[in-house]
Amino acid sequence: MKNKRTMMLPGPVDVSQHALLSSAQRMIGHRTKECEELIAEVTQGLKYVFQTEHDVLTLTCSGTGGLEASIANTLSRGDKVLSLCTGAFGERYATIAERYGIEVERINFEWGEAVDISKVEEKLEGTDQFKAILMTHNETSTGVINHPKPIGRLAQEHNLLLLVDAVSSLGGIELKVDDWKADIVVTSSQKALMSPPGVSLVSVSPKAFEAIESSDLPKFYWDFRRAKKFLVERPNQTPATPAISTLRALQEALREIRNEGLENVFKRHEVMTMAFRQAMEELGLELLVNDKVASKTVTAVKLPSKVKFERLKERLLKEYNVYITGSKGKLKGRVFRVGHMGNVSRDDILSTISALELVLKNEGLDIELGSGVKAAQQVFYKEGSN
Ligand SMILES: Cc1ncc(COP(=O)(O)O)c(C=O)c1O
Incomplete structure (x- = not known):
């Protein structure tokens, strides 16, 4: 199901x-x-x-x-x-x-x-x-x-x-x-x-x-x-x-x-992370942390100044059934976080990026529709069937 x-x-x-x-x-x-x-x-x-x-x-x-x-x-x-x-x-x-x-x-x-x-x-x-x-x-x-x-x-x-x-x-x-x-x-x-x-x-x-x-x-x-x-x-x-x-x-x-095998599970998490991070960069969004220390299960992206977190979250949910979250403490309202752990699959990553593109463009950001998705596709294509 x-x-x-x-x-x-x-x-x-x-x-x-x-x-x-x-x-x-x-x-x-x-x-x-x-x-x-x-x-x-x-x-x-x-x-x-x-x-x-x-x-x-x-x-x-x-x-x-x-x-x-x-x-x-x-x-x-x-x-x-x-x-x-x-x-x-x-x-x-x-x-x-x-x-x-x-x-x-x-x-x-x-x-x-x-x-x-x-x-x-x-x-x-x-x-x-x-x-x-x-x-x-x-x-x-x-x-x-x-x-x-x-x-x-x-x-x-x-x-x-x-x-x-x-x-x-x-x-x-x-x-x-x-x-x-x-x-x-x-x-x-x-x-x-x-x-x-x-x-x-x-x-x-x-x-x-x-x-x-x-x-x-x-x-x-x-x-x-x-x-x-x-x-x-x-x-x-x-x-x-x-x-x-x-x-x-x-x-x-x-x-x-x-x-699946533990090694393959880790590799899958790495590929999902890479695809998501590259898509965010392609869309001109700033990642909170650099590649060297980046988690393979969750990514925090800085919120563009035009965008309010609650609105982004609500629109993703209502319009595309995509669940994301914010952060806590000093980062509350400053980043959105996307989890990519467990059963997460390529279609989850692609749908999330696609929905983000649409909502962010609707919120007035200069987004070229499909460019983030394409960046993620290129990662998946290069990484073969994993
Ligand atoms: C690193 C870390 N520690 C502790 C917790 C708390 O876990 P729980 O909500 O299951 O009590 C979380 C939950 O997100 C977590 O990410």
Whole structure:
């Protein structure tokens, strides 16, 4: 079923017909063999996408719940963390830690720029005051990728935990959890994992489990020790009722990812990004971030001064059934964002560009109809059938 909507949000994303139908199956009990098999398969599929041998826990909540759980489980009273903030979601991770009474030192980068590793090196030089580094792999508010690998290396050198928010990247942008030494990686079902909202997935390294054993922050629902106990000893159960319907969809979506092959999935995201970015440039629109740090799952485009965001969004929706969004904080009203993650296909990209051309021209911009579409077509043509 390809309904008429062209969902170009950076989550929730369009869900395939197979995954939707899978979620519509009759309910099962969560202490049954059937449910254990469901969780076992989902966990294996997640390990493939996370590229990890670590435990991957399935939590019933959105991505923010997974982030909160990562803080509540790994840290203790009196701990201090270094938080790398490149936008609204980096800021959110830092704020969660503060709410738990953790001392947070931020390194703030300009919105639209990526983490500058030399600043992190400087901050860590000659000090052992930090317990962990918090980072956002894909800063969705700006469309910037921060590479975890060099930060993982630094975390290893300084014996720190590395906690990664990969909510809008995992499954769309490469993240080698084990190789890159990420102790905790948090994602959620409704983004590149192509499923409905409702489940957050968290990988936990053995080093993180050591910290979890001594963590004294209060938790019950979020307790990873209980989650691991149920996963291993029951086995493949969760301490409380899981989001069974979302897990059914996720099971199907993970099969789709495996069938396509992770490398091909990443390549497809790259091609979609390239096509969309080139089209925007061809239309004379300014991209918020440069190619080097550009996200492969979401692109932020500066709003031309003549155009009001709410009007653009409404017209795209009403006239062309295309869903886009704006941004937050300092970027509110200054950019529009287009998500290209999960099931996104060439026709989604082409329809979005075409609709943007029409609406922007109607709003008085000097747009040559078809020029953005042509730029995207050229990318697709050059990249062959991927
Ligand atoms: C990078 C990042 N972190 C966290 C979140 C919050 O996720 P949720 O809305 O699932 O709680 C989002 C949502 O867009 C995100 O993009």
